[in-house]
Amino acid sequence: xxxxxxxxxxxxxxxxxxxxIITASLVIAMYATYGERKVAAILQDRVGPNRAGxxxxxxxxxxGMKLFFKEEIIPNTSNKLLFVLGxxxxxxxxxxxxxxxxxxxxxxxxxxxxxxHIPLQIADINIGVLFIFGVVSTGVYGIMIGxxxxxxxxxxxxxxxxxxxxxxxxxxxxLSFIALLMLTGSLSMKTIVEQQVHxxxxxxxxxxxxxxxxxxxxxxxxxxxxxxxxxxxxxNFGYHQEYSSMKLGFYLFAEYINMFISSVIMATLYFGGxxxxxxxxxxxxxxxxxxIGVVALLxxxxxxxxxxxxVRWTLPRFRYDQLMNLGWKSLIPLALVNMFITGAVILWRQx
Amino acid sequence: xxxxxxxVKQLERKPMTLLERIYLPSIFKGMAIxxxxxxxxxxxxxxxxxxxxxxxxxRGLQVLNRDEEGRERCTACGLCALxxxxxxxxxxxxxxxxxxxxxxxxxxxxxxxxxxxLRCIFCGLCEEACPKDAxxxxxxxxxxxxxxxxxxxxxxxLLIPDxxxxxxxxxxAKGERAPATH
Amino acid sequence: xSTTAILFWFLSALALLSATMVLISKxxxxxxxxxxxxxxxxxxxYILLNAQFIAIVNLIVYAGAIMVLFxxxxxxxxxxxxxxxxxxxxxxxxxxxxxxxxxxxxxDVVRSASEVQNATAMVREGNIGLIKTLGKVLFVDYVVPxxxxxxxxxxxxxxxxxIGKKD
Numbered sequence: 053x054x055x056x057x058x059x060x061x062x063x064x065x066x067x068x069x070x071x072x073i074i075t076a077s078l079v080i081a082m083y084a085t086y087g088e089r090k091v092a093a094i095l096q097d098r099v100g101p102n103r104a105g106x107x108x109x110x111x112x113x114x115x116g117m118k119l120f121f122k123e124e125i126i127p128n129t130s131n132k133l134l135f136v137l138g139x140x141x142x143x144x145x146x147x148x149x150x151x152x153x154x155x156x157x158x159x160x161x162x163x164x165x166x167x168x169h170i171p172l173q174i175a176d177i178n179i180g181v182l183f184i185f186g187v188v189s190t191g192v193y194g195i196m197i198g199x200x201x202x203x204x205x206x207x208x209x210x211x212x213x214x215x216x217x218x219x220x221x222x223x224x225x226x227l228s229f230i231a232l233l234m235l236t237g238s239l240s241m242k243t244i245v246e247q248q249v250h251x252x253x254x255x256x257x258x259x260x261x262x263x264x265x266x267x268x269x270x271x272x273x274x275x276x277x278x279x280x281x282x283x284x285x286x287x288n289f290g291y292h293q294e295y296s297s298m299k300l301g302f303y304l305f306a307e308y309i310n311m312f313i314s315s316v317i318m319a320t321l322y323f324g325g326x327x328x329x330x331x332x333x334x335x336x337x338x339x340x341x342x343x344i345g346v347v348a349l350l351x352x353x354x355x356x357x358x359x360x361x362x363v364r365w366t367l368p369r370f371r372y373d374q375l376m377n378l379g380w381k382s383l384i385p386l387a388l389v390n391m392f393i394t395g396a397v398i399l400w401r402q403x
Numbered sequence: 404x405x406x407x408x409x410x411v412k413q414l415e416r417k418p419m420t421l422l423e424r425i426y427l428p429s430i431f432k433g434m435a436i437x438x439x440x441x442x443x444x445x446x447x448x449x450x451x452x453x454x455x456x457x458x459x460x461x462r463g464l465q466v467l468n469r470d471e472e473g474r475e476r477c478t479a480c481g482l483c484a485l486x487x488x489x490x491x492x493x494x495x496x497x498x499x500x501x502x503x504x505x506x507x508x509x510x511x512x513x514x515x516x517x518x519x520x521l522r523c524i525f526c527g528l529c530e531e532a533c534p535k536d537a538x539x540x541x542x543x544x545x546x547x548x549x550x551x552x553x554x555x556x557x558x559x560x561l562l563i564p565d566x567x568x569x570x571x572x573x574x575x576a577k578g579e580r581a582p583a584t585h
Numbered sequence: 586x587s588t589t590a591i592l593f594w595f596l597s598a599l600a601l602l603s604a605t606m607v608l609i610s611k612x613x614x615x616x617x618x619x620x621x622x623x624x625x626x627x628x629x630x631y632i633l634l635n636a637q638f639i640a641i642v643n644l645i646v647y648a649g650a651i652m653v654l655f656x657x658x659x660x661x662x663x664x665x666x667x668x669x670x671x672x673x674x675x676x677x678x679x680x681x682x683x684x685x686x687x688x689x690x691x692x693d694v695v696r697s698a699s700e701v702q703n704a705t706a707m708v709r710e711g712n713i714g715l716i717k718t719l720g721k722v723l724f725v726d727y728v729v730p731x732x733x734x735x736x737x738x739x740x741x742x743x744x745x746x747x748i749g750k751k752d
Contacts, residue, residue, distance in 0.1 A: 095437045099447045134614075179716060182641045189649025193621070196653065200614060200660045208660060215653050222650070239716060366437040367430065 081308035082112040091361040119301040131201040138198025139302035145191035146309040152180035156345035180241035192218040199291035210290030214281035220379040225268035227387035228261040231394040245325035253324040276364035315356035462540040473565040476537035478509035486532035491522035520554040541578040600626035638716040
């Protein structure tokens with residue numbers, strides 16, 4: 053059997069890592085819903101959820117339970133298969149991006165007398181950044197299919213909005229990326245982080261690029277002020293209007309996972325990933341350094357999640373033409389200029 | 404055109420400056436405003452645990468009062484029903500029998516006394532009309548109910564507990580607004 | 586059979602099945618979704634050839650952008666089998682014969698092409714599809730055609746803008 057030629061320990065290692073990362077991102081997404089409500093409350097001088105458990109900490113569980121026990125409604129005139137496929141795709145693409153993110157440096161332990169060095173990254177592929185792009189660009193299918201299969205004009209309109217928005221902002225995002233990649237010279241997320249650990253964080257070199265990336269991340273996650281696909285007051289919740297029960301939960305959940313993952317990506321690309329500033333990890337034991345790295349990355353990600361929420365509860369929603377103007381007429385030229393300047397500076401420094 | 408009021412303010416529609424067109428400064432200003440709200444005091448009152456004290460003049464549910472010997476003060480004169488602008492009060496009078504002197508203060512008493520809390524507007528005119536200080540408005544309000552029937556409060560709902568046999572309950576139900584006994 | 590062979594046969598079968606489904610699906614939206622699966626299968630083949638960059642770019646450009654636009658248009662036009670114009674049998678027969686002839690020619694051309702003869706696919710070891718090699722090839726060996734292509738794209742873009750400007 054050639055199948056046995058697979059490195060079984062490696063496989064088990066990776067499976068455990070995948071399970072841990074997926075569970076962690078689900079739990080974090082779950083508590084992001086709680087965080088969202090709490091942050092909204094605090095920014096609006098309210099208290100927020102405080103009934104379920106101490107400080108309302110069990111609120112996400114209660115919400116989940118409620119969604120599970122809701123009646124599952126599939127509209128008669130909808131396309132049954134695609135109607136179910138939509139939320140699944142949204143969830144799947146939301147989870148897939150986490151595969152190439154380096155969550156920390158490697159950990160080291162001895163099991164059954166064998167030394168194992170386990171990098172805290174599911175796959176260090178040499179096109180990591182592009183992989184994220186690929187998954188994000190397919191992420192729009194969840195919205196489109198769900199919106200179309202609902203057989204509802206509002207949902208369809210929202211799906212169209214979502215699709216055009218994601219495509220438009222992907223361009224500016226890619227261009228701001230290219231400027232970063234010219235600096236790093238590598239597409240692998242691990243290498244990008246390593247460079248930042250040894251040098252300076254990329255935000256110092258790419259402030260404008262980061263700003264563009266941040267705005268595009270808001271748009272890609274369909275978060276306010278770019279939440280046109282689910283604009284409550286014009287489209288009655290948009291593409292997930294016909295959804296109920298856990299299928300709706302999947303859509304809502306996917307949004308929070310997307311938010312978490314894009315926060316992690318921003319932290320990784322521009323803010324040094326698992327790097328702790330002014331701390332030399334080499335002096336510490338390997339496992340403790342890895343643990344500190346993971347915590348540092350998560351703290352950075354949580355700060356970004358807070359910024360996501362903070363922006364949501366501050367800025368009003370864009371109008372559709374404003375959204376398109378901002379994307380095509382401001383961000384893309386700005387990203388191009390940023391790219392040119394970066395290229396020029398790199399050439400000038402090379403002499 | 405002649406302006407209708409003096410408050411008309413002519414807006415100057417000048418083209419936006421570069422700083423305004425970049426839009427980022429105003430975004431940051433807005434973000435700073437929302438951020439400053441994190442440190443503001445939360446005015447919420449967590450209801451079942453905390454209760455907001457009622458104002459001195461608050462008029463809530465009616466209470467049928469007793470005198471210090473525990474006798475009902477109401478004599479079923481009907482003045483409250485007459486005074487009630489919402490016509491929420493109905494009553495039936497009955498004559499006090501021998502041996503009931505410890506129950507009713509006057510020779511006539513209300514055998515049935517109903518207030519429809521859905522009609523009541525809590526104006527307090529019944530309290531003012533009552534010559535016997537038998538009814539007054541307390542500091543509680545009618546709790547929610549599933550049926551309309553539940554809002555028609557009978558004598559058993561309105562009557563204050565007996566101060567002699569149930570002194571604790573009496574003190575609790577008395578409230579701040581109880582007329583001074585005399 | 587090695588893992589690679591299993592994957593290869595699986596991806597090939599998936600690609601062929603999905604491609605067939607693109608043609609025979611009644612609903613154009615279903616056709617597009619099947620086409621997306623075809624792209625995924627082809628990207629899988631690229632990965633087997635160790636051409637990760639091409640695989641992911643195939644996904645980004647075709648599955649991520651072009652197919653979204655297709656889906657966009659089809660969804661907005663609300664095409665379905667009811668509104669499809671009826672074709673008569675003679676046209677169908679002619680179409681089948683013409684298409685079949687084209688397919689035969691294509692198969693023959695591919696079979697007799699001298700580059701393909703006696704060549705074996707470099708599974709998991711070729712490096713032409715890696716970003717570094719591909720970049721060198723494009724910007725050193727084929728820099729003139731590459732730039733000419735970009736000029737072509739630019740003119741196409743300007744043309745699109747001109748068409749869009751006209752009211």
